[in-house]
Amino acid sequence: MSDVMDFFIEKFRKNLELKPEPSRYSSPRPYRNAMVSFRGCSIYDLEERKDILVNEAGLNPFLFRADKIPGCDLLSDSGTTTMTTEQWAAMLLGDEAYGSNEGYFMLKEQIKDTFGNSWGNGGGSAPGVNEDTFIFHQGRAAENAFFSMLSRELRKKGAVEHRPLSTELMPELKERIQSRADSIAGEGDAPYYIIPSNSHFDTTEGNVEDKGMVPLNLPCREHLENKEDFDFRGNMDLEELESLLVNEGGRVPLVYLTITNNTGGGQPVSMRNIKLVRELTAKHGVPFFFDACRFAENAWFIKNKEEGYSSVSIPDIVHEMFDNVDGFHISFKKDGLVNIGGAILFRSGTPFDKLYPDFREELTDYQIMVEGHPTYGGLAGRDLKGIVVGLRTVTRRDYLDARIGQVNRFGAKLVESGIPIVRPVGGHAVYIDVDKFFDGASHDVEFMGISLTALMLIAGHRFCELGTYAFGKFAGGQEIPPDPRVNNVRAAVPRLAYEDQDLFSAAEAMKILYDDRDRIPGVDVKYGRELKLRHFKSRFTFK
Numbered sequence: 069m070s071d072v073m074d075f076f077i078e079k080f081r082k083n084l085e086l087k088p089e090p091s092r093y094s095s096p097r098p099y100r101n102a103m104v105s106f107r108g109c110s111i112y113d114l115e116e117r118k119d120i121l122v123n124e125a126g127l128n129p130f131l132f133r134a135d136k137i138p139g140c141d142l143l144s145d146s147g148t149t150t151m152t153t154e155q156w157a158a159m160l161l162g163d164e165a166y167g168s169n170e171g172y173f174m175l176k177e178q179i180k181d182t183f184g185n186s187w188g189n190g191g192g193s194a195p196g197v198n199e200d201t202f203i204f205h206q207g208r209a210a211e212n213a214f215f216s217m218l219s220r221e222l223r224k225k226g227a228v229e230h231r232p233l234s235t236e237l238m239p240e241l242k243e244r245i246q247s248r249a250d251s252i253a254g255e256g257d258a259p260y261y262i263i264p265s266n267s268h269f270d271t272t273e274g275n276v277e278d279k280g281m282v283p284l285n286l287p288c289r290e291h292l293e294n295k296e297d298f299d300f301r302g303n304m305d306l307e308e309l310e311s312l313l314v315n316e317g318g319r320v321p322l323v324y325l326t327i328t329n330n331t332g333g334g335q336p337v338s339m340r341n342i343k344l345v346r347e348l349t350a351k352h353g354v355p356f357f358f359d360a361c362r363f364a365e366n367a368w369f370i371k372n373k374e375e376g377y378s379s380v381s382i383p384d385i386v387h388e389m390f391d392n393v394d395g396f397h398i399s400f401k402k403d404g405l406v407n408i409g410g411a412i413l414f415r416s417g418t419p420f421d422k423l424y425p426d427f428r429e430e431l432t433d434y435q436i437m438v439e440g441h442p443t444y445g446g447l448a449g450r451d452l453k454g455i456v457v458g459l460r461t462v463t464r465r466d467y468l469d470a471r472i473g474q475v476n477r478f479g480a481k482l483v484e485s486g487i488p489i490v491r492p493v494g495g496h497a498v499y500i501d502v503d504k505f506f507d508g509a510s511h512d513v514e515f516m517g518i519s520l521t522a523l524m525l526i527a528g529h530r531f532c533e534l535g536t537y538a539f540g541k542f543a544g545g546q547e548i549p550p551d552p553r554v555n556n557v558r559a560a561v562p563r564l565a566y567e568d569q570d571l572f573s574a575a576e577a578m579k580i581l582y583d584d585r586d587r588i589p590g591v592d593v594k595y596g597r598e599l600k601l602r603h604f605k606s607r608f609t610f611k
């Protein structure tokens with residue numbers, strides 16, 4: 069009798085240990101639905117969606133009413149997480165005291181636990197004194213505060229001498245910085261400071277530029293060459309970074325890595341690349357920060373794809389990643405598994421601390437003015453408790469296996485239909501390569517990503533253009549495409565919200581468009597082409 073059971077235990081275990089493939093499930097999701105939300109609209113309301121799309125939304129997915137989307141809303145994975153029952157329970161126990169609420173202290177403890185013991189130690193019983201954790205209502209508010217303070221601190225250091233870029237810079241790099249600086253300067257002073265990153269997210273880029281600095285993307289060669297078998301396409305190009313630091317280090321207040329690299333395709337950064345960036349920045353005395361929105365997903369890729377990490381736990385990998393940086397900002401709306409929240413965190417005794425000794429004190433004042441006291445910073449006490457539980461859940465290996473496995477299966481389904489996507493698939497989204505989608509098309513392909521997202525809305529699914537419209541700009545009477553060129557339509561998968569059936573139906577709708585792609589027209593921009601962050605606001609019509 070027991071032999072039979074042992075026999076099947078062995079068989080079941082073998083089945084679980086088989087390498088996951090897009091088309092097979094050996095294990096169930098590590099959670100089950102505790103609540104569902106029925107739609108108030110039907111997938112058959114095609115004419116109604118056409119009417120809303122044209123007459124209300126001007127073909128812009130951001131302006132399309134969410135309650136009329138019966139399928140997958142893949143506009144963003146940010147703030148769209150389905151929270152767990154544990155999170156809702158914790159939120160009911162929210163402490164809504166005006167200062168020093170219970171959630172703040174729990175969050176500081178959880179930060180130590182999640183990111184390592186050198187984080188979350190300041191403030192505490194005397195909040196505001198040497199505070200190292202600055203809570204904001206979302207990531208971009210944190211970025212805005214960060215760059216407002218940074219530009220203030222840089223101005224304090226005195227006026228800069230506006231000299232030309234060094235002739236020793238790698239020529240192609242120099243040209244890129246110059247053309248970006250020229251497009252920012254317009255009639256005004258040429259910007260002096262440069263903020264390099266593997267790739268800035270659009271709001272980070274907007275905040276850097278708004279403070280008169282040049283946001284510079286240095287994605288690795290493998291990414292630019294579209295190497296589909298390279299696992300860490302989020303890496304930074306170290307040769308270009310070194311050229312920049314050696315020749316223009318004085319113009320670089322800090323270096324960034326965005327983990328994972330949302331703009332570049334949700335691609336992870338390897339531990340090796342993180343450590344090499346740390347080495348270079350340390351050598352040149354330049355601070356190093358993360359934009360850490362999807363830190364846990366990045367850690368999963370290190371565990372599963374980077375040599376030497378398969379037996380290291382996700383929490384230990386996260387600690388090792390964060391040991392390298394002076395600070396980070398984060399939108400908890402991604403890997404905090406919540407619907408709202410963000411933060412800036414600093415480690416004490418770092419080069420950043422030494423270069424800008426007043427920074428944290430001034431940031432505290434700024435935070436009080438725009439968000440609230442450091443112990444709640446723009447969030448309700450209950451929100452802080454939701455983040456605490458979210459941070460505890462997000463580094464679970466079973467959660468990350470299910471999450472990243474689902475995004476991967478969705479990508480595989482699109483590939484199966486012949487649709488060109490950025491490969492390998494990243495952690496939170498599938499990126500459809502718009503240039504390849506329309507490769508060989510007989511018509512003008514400018515802004516075809518907008519056409520795709522509009523037609524997908526009629527099918528009942530919402531995707532997002534992150535390409536020549538979102539990242540390009542219209543200046544001096546002409547269109548300037550993003551450099552390096554990116555032209556994707558992104559399907560960002562909300563966490564814990566959809567099942568594979570939903571995503572596969574979206575993939576099928578995309579296949580219908582792909583099969584008849586020659587019939588898809590471009591768009592005319594009716595409003596907003598010249599505006600900053602224009603993809604959020606513009607209106608279009610089909611040509």
Ligand SMILES: Cc1ncc(COP(=O)(O)O)c(C=O)c1O
Binds near residue numbers: 209272401
């Ligand atoms: C990499 C990255 N940084 C920053 C942000 C901004 O965060 P938030 O939406 O909370 O303002 C996002 C949002 O998607 C992001 O993906």
